[in-house]
Amino acid sequence: MNYQNDKKTISIPLVVAITLVVGMFIGATFFGKRTSSIDLGSNVNNKFKEILMHIDQSYVDEVSIDSLADYGISQMLLKLDPHTAYLPKQEAVLAKSELQSGFDGIGVEFNIFNDSLFVVSPLSGGPSEAVGIQTGDIILKADSTNLTGSKLSNTLVFNTLRGPRNSIVKLTVKRKNFSKPLTFNVKRDKIPTYTVDAAYMLENSKIGYIKINRFGETTYDEFKKSLQDLKNEGMASLIIDLRGNPGGYMDKATSIVDELVGGNEVIVYTKGKDKSNNYTVNAGQKGIFESGKIVVLVDEGSASASEIVSGALQDYDRATVVGRRTFGKGLVQAPIQLSDGSELRLTISRYYIPSGRSIQKPYELGNQLDYRKDIMNRHNSGELFSKDSVKFNNKQKYKTKGGKVVYGGGGIMPDIFVPQDTSYYNTYLFELFNGNIFREYTLEYAAKNKVSLEKMGYETYMKTFQINDAMLTDFVSMATKNKIPYVAKDFKNSKKYIQTQIKALIARNVWKSKNGLVNEYYQIVNQDDDMVKIAQKQLMK
Template identity: 55%
Template sequence: MKQEKTQAPVQNSRAVVRLPIIVAITLAAGMLIGSTFFSGGNKLADVAKGSAKFREVLMYVENNYVDSVNTDELVDFSISKMLEKLDPHTAYFNSEEATAARSQLESGFDGIGVEFNIFNDTVYVVTPLSGGPSETAGIQSGDRILMVDKEKLSGPGVTNAQVYKLLRGKRGTKVDLSIERVGLNEKMNFAVIRDRIPTYSVDAAYMVDQEIGYIKVSRFSETTFDEFKSALKTLKADGLKKLILDLRGNPGGYMERATSMADEFISGDKLLVYTEGKDSRFDRKTRSHVEGSFEKGPLIVLVDEGSASASEILAGALQDHDRALVVGRRSYGKGLVQMPIKLSDNSELRLTISRYYTPSGRSIQKPYELGKGEDYSQDLSHRYESGELFNVDSIKFDKSKIYKTDGGRIVYGGGGITPDAFVPRDTLLNSKYLFELYAKNIIREYALRYANDNVKKLEKQSFNEYLKSFQVTDVMLAEMVKDASKSGIKPNAKELNLSKPIITAQTKAIIGRYVWGRKQKTGLNNEVFQVLNPTDNVYQHAIQLFGQASQLEAGDFSSLNTIKGGKE
């Protein structure tokens, strides 16, 4: 907080002036809302007593503290610190932060494209938004953002407003990030070019072959269900009989969009999700009720440690009703329900009011201790260190929380959705040289330059012809290495050869997207996924599991593999 050199005249700030009014309104309304919202007069009296104490302290600070202070900032800071004593997802946003946060789901914005959380004064990446510049640059779930443009972004006092201010900005501008990543001793530096973060949430929808369709959903925003319905209708017209629904890296969003999607797959009148809280007014059950567009046909759902909240509601409902084979890694485990409460000055309190439960009774929320956000925020790091991301035997279940699907298959509670078929995180082709190429946008910049220089020649063929025949040559790689050297990246032939499949696939994907995908207005990035998915080990494994998915749909569980997991 900045201090003035001279003592300013004593004046009441907006916060101090409005506080008596707020307290008075609260007391006057107590008879009306106390019995329902606060569940009793004694608790309302405690709240009023605490409010009076806070107002008293704030008045003393404003009128008698040696230097001028911004009491609005003090109020905001006090609320934020108070909420840290609660669960990890209850949060306060000042008016500027609230507007910025809502834009993640309601409208587009310019920025680097990450979903983040602040725990213990550290900014953690929940997931890079699909198709955004952070994903292109190679930023991953669990990364810790330490510095932005040489400004420290960790330590006491870091706020949502500060993060938004530093990460958002005019498209085309560069932002330099210092990142700490689990498993790497050295800090990583990324140069990310801000871009428009689209409102589209269905990133891809295409036919893999004559029967198998693929749909990638990156988040659950206002338009997600409409986008999904349109994509599904198109694929059905193209002969869809089997579907892969990719929810990896999907941080969630609007629950209603997720349950509407579940209803498209689940027939009859079945429970999809329910919530339970301290106040029964927030208890809710959502059931299937419409005739869905794909209630029959083998279905595979892909999840990973970046799939959270609404993604877990959808995957959990499909798994509990034996409607889909879930493939990948254990999901994030975010099963607390926040109610957004708009305050008088347009700030917003997101208050946890209940918990999500899957139809079988599993709580989606992973364990946490009140006030211990640091341990909670490091869960993904713990999964990495324990080997859970790489070895199915390292998954630890709470054996006291055993539940059963409709067909009697065992599933475990205790946080997140555990897949029916585990696929490890693939790091075999990673190298320091690859990360350096990501950090300085070498792959993307080279691919875009190549596409620009060769667009007329490339456009003479169809994308399908390009997909089958185009190869990134050694000459092209050599040019890319020269670009990297000019940017200060030392050549490393051994690591280049190790990561060559990733480098060539991403180069081809970006060229394809620029030449064939830039003109369409649907938000789909089919060209990128059609190139990259065949090199994706989770996708490759899933394609081989439609036999099991068909058995699951038919109610034959005899030959299905069940993940047993390690010891408690």
């Protein structure tokens, strides 16, 4: 399969890839929470405090001692591996909520567009839905905090709308066809978070598809339920999509592997300086799907726990791995909570998958810049577009259970390579995404046409509905009004992709699956997805 990729089009998805990688430097494979009581001696303990005390007492200008301390800690950790990190209290709370089963808030999916905070959807059963917040509402204020203008950001929204359970926030809302703003008092409650995005049967087949976006507190339970539901629908083989999945809790990954492999052999083991951090996880429980073909989809954004799943299944010859070489994160972090609520995520060991290989890519202590450039280097070397550009270390050659040769020292190399397709990418498309045009247009279209679309029904919509030229004209017009100049050549090049995204996002806004699933979106976009097509062919052999 040959794609025509030039340097301009390739550079745009690279920006997305680099953004994705940022999350991985926080560390993704955690053990349980820890506290520290290590005595390093009075000299080391007191030196840092002593310097800060002198600055606080005698420095000529007013400065924030807390900010200086945070900065000093962060700079110190740069001398270690790329995944050891320090999170100030606020960041620690936000990062933790991404993996835990829920957080306390008002329960809305939102979109920032034109310096305004739009409600994409009140979450089903959540506090906002209960008081009457609707899709398309614009939240102007939360208590006395303005949520409009150039200072509006995701961080401001999270800080304002999240809060202690049972606390009340007064929302001032602008609603279409109402001359005056509306006021709602919303009592915050626990909002569930989901990590399985999709679980459905591919059309006219016995192939199930499950998409996991990260490995959080509830991932195993979500996966197991989805797996059983698909088996009940007649699933005989399975696609597990781990593309762009940066990892998460290691025990959730090993539990998923255990559902898919028989026996009681090793799934993963760890080695570190402190022997108390060394342990082995074996299979053992009777799994739901221990027979039947499996394909795992991966790419350069699949890291940590994703690599445990794909690597272990590959080592057992239990699954065919399809895609591109994974990120290569085989370092294990322990979250150590500090006294002020901040958190140290300290690398304590390396993990190894059944063949004995480590998938951690090389790094130099204190040289995080080169490590962060790895995805860019893969792009520049052509690795993302040609299997022949991937270089293996023959000193790290291992064998799977069935004798197939695999390599350690830098991610999981797929059994079937699929090049990155950037043929439809260009600056205009990037600006459309960056300006939230897709989300805003499809939200508006769905709101105006919801009744007729629901009457049509999703199955008919998926098979027959077309994004016509009139819709595309309105879409381009919205972009132009929002200072994204029309580029005819780029639009023509991306037209099919744009149509697919618009159709899928409209479906997502009109029909909502239960338990956080967005099957309608993935059923549409996966029809044009090369990796899914290759996986389907592999499973039908």
